[in-house]
Amino acid sequence: xxxxxxxxxxxxxSVGTVDRALNNRGRISPEAKKRIESIAAKLNYRKNKVxxxxxxRKLNLKIAVVLHIHSNEFFGEVLRGIERARTxxxxxxxxxxxxxxxxxxxxxxxxxxxxxxxxxxxxxVIVPINHPEIIKRLHRLNEEHIPFVLLASxxxxxxxxxxxxCDYARSGWMAGGLxxxxxxxxxxxxxxxxxxxxxGHKQRLExxxxxxEKHCPGITLENVVELxxxxxxxxxxxREELSSHPHVSHIVYNGVYSEAGIKAIENSGRRIQSxxxxxxxxxxxxxxxxxxxxxxxxQPEEQGYRAIMxxxxxxxxxxxxxxxxxxxxxxxxxxxxxxxxx
Amino acid sequence: xxxxxxxxxxxxxSVGTVDRALNNRGRISPEAKKRIESIAAKLNYRKNKVxxxxxxRKLNLKIAVVLHIHSNEFFGEVLRGIERARTxxxxxxxxxxxxxxxxxxxxxxxxxxxxxxxxxxxxxVIVPINHPEIIKRLHRLNEEHIPFVLLASxxxxxxxxxxxxCDYARSGWMAGGLxxxxxxxxxxxxxxxxxxxxxGHKQRLExxxxxxEKHCPGITLENVVELxxxxxxxxxxxREELSSHPHVSHIVYNGVYSEAGIKAIENSGRRIQSxxxxxxxxxxxxxxxxxxxxxxxxQPEEQGYRAIMxxxxxxxxxxxxxxxxxxxxxxxxxxxxxxxxx
DNA sequence: CTGTTAGCGCCTTCAG
DNA sequence: CTGAAGGCGCTAACAG
Numbered sequence: 001x002x003x004x005x006x007x008x009x010x011x012x013x014s015v016g017t018v019d020r021a022l023n024n025r026g027r028i029s030p031e032a033k034k035r036i037e038s039i040a041a042k043l044n045y046r047k048n049k050v051x052x053x054x055x056x057r058k059l060n061l062k063i064a065v066v067l068h069i070h071s072n073e074f075f076g077e078v079l080r081g082i083e084r085a086r087t088x089x090x091x092x093x094x095x096x097x098x099x100x101x102x103x104x105x106x107x108x109x110x111x112x113x114x115x116x117x118x119x120x121x122x123x124x125v126i127v128p129i130n131h132p133e134i135i136k137r138l139h140r141l142n143e144e145h146i147p148f149v150l151l152a153s154x155x156x157x158x159x160x161x162x163x164x165x166c167d168y169a170r171s172g173w174m175a176g177g178l179x180x181x182x183x184x185x186x187x188x189x190x191x192x193x194x195x196x197x198x199x200g201h202k203q204r205l206e207x208x209x210x211x212x213e214k215h216c217p218g219i220t221l222e223n224v225v226e227l228x229x230x231x232x233x234x235x236x237x238x239r240e241e242l243s244s245h246p247h248v249s250h251i252v253y254n255g256v257y258s259e260a261g262i263k264a265i266e267n268s269g270r271r272i273q274s275x276x277x278x279x280x281x282x283x284x285x286x287x288x289x290x291x292x293x294x295x296x297x298x299q300p301e302e303q304g305y306r307a308i309m310x311x312x313x314x315x316x317x318x319x320x321x322x323x324x325x326x327x328x329x330x331x332x333x334x335x336x337x338x339x340x341x342x
Numbered sequence: 343x344x345x346x347x348x349x350x351x352x353x354x355x356s357v358g359t360v361d362r363a364l365n366n367r368g369r370i371s372p373e374a375k376k377r378i379e380s381i382a383a384k385l386n387y388r389k390n391k392v393x394x395x396x397x398x399r400k401l402n403l404k405i406a407v408v409l410h411i412h413s414n415e416f417f418g419e420v421l422r423g424i425e426r427a428r429t430x431x432x433x434x435x436x437x438x439x440x441x442x443x444x445x446x447x448x449x450x451x452x453x454x455x456x457x458x459x460x461x462x463x464x465x466x467v468i469v470p471i472n473h474p475e476i477i478k479r480l481h482r483l484n485e486e487h488i489p490f491v492l493l494a495s496x497x498x499x500x501x502x503x504x505x506x507x508c509d510y511a512r513s514g515w516m517a518g519g520l521x522x523x524x525x526x527x528x529x530x531x532x533x534x535x536x537x538x539x540x541x542g543h544k545q546r547l548e549x550x551x552x553x554x555e556k557h558c559p560g561i562t563l564e565n566v567v568e569l570x571x572x573x574x575x576x577x578x579x580x581r582e583e584l585s586s587h588p589h590v591s592h593i594v595y596n597g598v599y600s601e602a603g604i605k606a607i608e609n610s611g612r613r614i615q616s617x618x619x620x621x622x623x624x625x626x627x628x629x630x631x632x633x634x635x636x637x638x639x640x641q642p643e644e645q646g647y648r649a650i651m652x653x654x655x656x657x658x659x660x661x662x663x664x665x666x667x668x669x670x671x672x673x674x675x676x677x678x679x680x681x682x683x684x
Numbered sequence: 685c686t687g688t689t690a691g692c693g694c695c696t697t698c699a700g
Numbered sequence: 701c702t703g704a705a706g707g708c709g710c711t712a713a714c715a716g
Contacts, residue, residue, distance in 0.1 A: 001432065003708095003709055003710085004709070004710070005709075005710095013686075013687085014686065014687045014688070015687090015688095015709090015710080015711095016686070016687055016688070016689095016711090016712090017685085017686055017687075019710070019711065019712090020685090020686085023711090025711095025712095026685095027685060027686080028685065028686080029685060029686090032685085032686085046433075047709090047710080048433050048708090048709050048710070049433040050392050050395050050396050050433045050434055050435075050708090050709080050710095051396055051433075051692090051708070051709030051710045051711090052709075052710055052711080053392050053692090053710090054392050054393055054396055054691095054692045054693070054694095054708090054709080054710075054711095055691080055692055055709080055710045055711040055712080056692080056710085056711080057691095057692050057693085058691080058692070058711080058712080059711095090343065091390050091391040091392045091393075091693095092392055093392075093692080169682050170678075170682065173677050173682055174677045174678055176677065177675060177676065177677025177678075178677070181523065181524070181675075182523070184526075207682065210683060211677070214683070329678070330672040330673065330674070330678070331672065331673050331675075331678070332672070333519060333523070333673075334519065335515050335516045335518065335519025335520070335553070336512075336516055336519075336671075336672070336673070340511050340512065340515055340549065341552060341556070345692095345693055345694085346693070346694070347693075347694095355702075355703085356702065356703045356704070357693090357694080357695095357703090357704095358695090358696090358702070358703060358704075358705095359701085359702060359703075361694070361695065361696090362701090362702085365695085367695095368701095369701060369702085370701065370702080371701060371702090374701085374702085389693090389694080390692090390693055390694070392692090392693080392694095393692070393693030393694045393695090393708090394693080394694055394695080395694090395708090396692090396693080396694075396695095396707090396708045396709070396710095397693080397694045397695045397696080397707080397708055398694090398695080398708085399707095399708050399709085400695085400696080400707085400708070401695095433709095435708080
């Protein structure tokens with residue numbers, strides 16, 4: 001493994017000069033820079049992440065995580081991933097601060113971003129609320145050269161450092177495929193989706209609809225309902241929809257309050273097959289008990305973890321991440337999780 | 343973050359003494375040790391992995407990876423994970439050496455283990471061939487205090503440092519569930535499994551059988567075939583089995599040569615629904631084209647990666663891993679991977 | 685523009 | 701049994 005010291009010796013200069021050459025810090029003659037760079041290339045020099053991090057400690061690097069809500073089933077998992085990342089980066093001298101927001105309150109989120117910067121954040125992971133003020137603030141982050149990572153969300157017209165999310169269109173498509181599979185291609189169905197103010201949810205629905213149109217002439221989607229941001233209201237809505245659509249036999253439920261959906265189906269007394277998104281404990285239990293047919297997971301824990309690690313790699317090894325990190329969606333059914341015999 | 347220097351000052355000793363106290367190196371008075379330990383505990387001291395690794399460099403730590411074959415579809419992926427791990431650990435001064443084996447040849451594997459140790463391996467990741475000589479050699483590794491990690495395999499009666507694998511019983515169970523789902527619970531089926539000299543495959547089959555017995559009175563498993571370690575032979579066997587079981591409509595195929603299974607089904611000219619294990623390119627293509635119904639994945643890449651990282655965590659942070667790291671199995675179907683419209 | 689040096693936190697060696 | 705010092709590779713501050 002070659003070190004800057006090796007390069008310095010070969011080039012007949014000091015390590016300081018090599019450092020300046022290889023990190024574009026200026027204050028170096030073009031010739032020296034070029035010579036050193038070519039030696040480094042020839043020796044296939046790679047900066048040692050560990051040594052760099054040890055030296056970096058003095059910089060006191062800090063990552064701010066700004067949410068759009070306080071927490072919920074999905075983001076509780078996301079936060080677990082973020083906490084796991086935290087334990088991995090502390091030894092590298094990088095700290096992390098969490099800023100939770102009042103539910104979908106753009107003003108509060110704006111304030112949180114300001115606070116984070118004021119408190120010395122060198123980078124931001126954010127679940128942005130889709131609001132002009134927030135977009136404007138993100139533009140300003142770019143001007144201030146504070147890299148930010150979009151987490152579990154889609155945002156148009158903003159240049160970001162990187163984004164970590166699932167493929168919303170894909171998971172909608174998969175829901176269509178699953179519905180076809182469990183219904184044999186013929187049924188009347190209802191779909192419930194969370195707030196369309198998150199663009200991803202809209203994309204997912206579009207894709208789900210498209211699948212049914214293209215591949216499922218026998219499936220009638222009787223209604224698509226946007227769920228409110230409350231468990232009891234959600235419950236009520238599902239109950240009412242089921243009442244007013246007495247022939248519906250299948251449901252796709254993509255709500256933040258999974259228990260609302262489960263209970264509403266159960267209490268309807270009907271024999272309904274259903275596909276749920278995500279995997280909070282109620283969903284897990286319901287799946288095991290056969291109350292729901294399948295769940296589509298989007299690895300929230302992994303998304304939270306990745307979002308931090310993108311910045312970690314940047315800080316420790318100057319890695320420029322891909323524009324998007326897409327976390328795979330996958331399917332669980334009863335047999336994936338129930339206890340095995342013996 | 344507290345450092346040994348902090349502790350040294352508080353205890354009124356030097357960092358050297360703190361180091362000896364906290365790492366059980368002996369040569370220290372019991373009182374000093376106790377006092378330092380209690381201070382460390384009070385301050386919630388954690389050793390800094392990065393600093394330790396930088397110092398570790400001089401030790402030249404080395405991990406040997408010993409396979410049971412040269413490579414195949416599944417282990418090609420495993421190796422990708424291992425290579426990814428390699429890039430992550432070099433900066434920590436830990437190197438990795440790969441030892442590929444003649445197909446299932448215990449004598450060769452024995453030799454590889456010896457070579458690895460002779461070449462200075464400090465730890466081993468191994469896919470052990472289930473043979474008394476190998477078991478004996480592993481026992482000796484324990485005596486030599488060389489930690490070893492079992493990768494993608496099950497082995498009885500050997501004490502190992504850690505094991506990374508999938509849950510074979512689970513994936514067999516899932517195959518049963520999937521078969522029920524796609525067949526509507528009634529069909530005649532055939533199952534093909536790879537060499538039962540790997541215990542995991544046996545466990546998987548048992549679990550698959552049990553599922554059918556318990557939950558699928560309508561499914562008749564007409565035959566279960568152990569596939570040879572050759573693609574053309576595998577192809578031939580599947581063709582013959584299909585011929586001699588003309589009413590079979592469903593297949594579960596868990597072979598190393600996926601293309602053999604796919605082609606055999608295709609060339610039979612029958613309309614067969616099938617569940618494949620793992621996810622080599624032929625499987626992927628066949629899934630997209632609708633030639634097979636679903637695939638059960640076992641994250642080979644992740645298994646390879648984890649096996650190395652278990653040792654990495656041990657070397658860099660003295661982390662004693664769980665006895666088993668179980669990598670989840672999951673299901674893919676066409677809608678999970680086909681290109682989306684637009 | 686370039687060299688020197690003092691750390692970052694830990695471990696090892698060598699004196700005492 | 702304990703302390704002091706040097707070094708792992710890199711960065712930053714200061715001196716020239």
